Amino acid sequence: xxxxxxxxxxxxxxxxxxxxxxxxxxxxxxxxxxxxxxxxxxxxxxxxxxxxxxxxxxxxxxxxxxxxxxxxxxxxxxxxxxxxxxxxxxxxxxxxxxxxxxxxxxx
Numbered sequence: 001x002x003x004x005x006x007x008x009x010x011x012x013x014x015x016x017x018x019x020x021x022x023x024x025x026x027x028x029x030x031x032x033x034x035x036x037x038x039x040x041x042x043x044x045x046x047x048x049x050x051x052x053x054x055x056x057x058x059x060x061x062x063x064x065x066x067x068x069x070x071x072x073x074x075x076x077x078x079x080x081x082x083x084x085x086x087x088x089x090x091x092x093x094x095x096x097x098x099x100x101x102x103x104x105x106x107x
Contacts, residue, residue, distance in 0.1 A: 007073070009022035014081045017045070018044070019043065020042070021077045022041055023039070024040065024041045025038055040052070040055070040072065042081055049093050049095055049097065051089045051098050052097050052099045052100070053080040054101045055103075056101075077106065084100045
């Protein structure tokens, strides 16, 4: 089995439905906000309204350590999809992507 923790995009099944995902922003420094976490865009196959999952900045950056490799994988994305759905994301509706803050594990 391949280790899929360093991909920047992919497709993940959640409860029998396929979702495409891609990293839109890696953790970055902002002079106004300080460290910002990564964002992942998610879209259910055959729908128009996506969701943006906003992750917190990695703890290593907040402690002043060097950036490590990006840690994102299908399991974290799947948890993020479930969290967004539970928080009210309706992929079948029209409109701008909805934004959801999740923890480092996607919950």
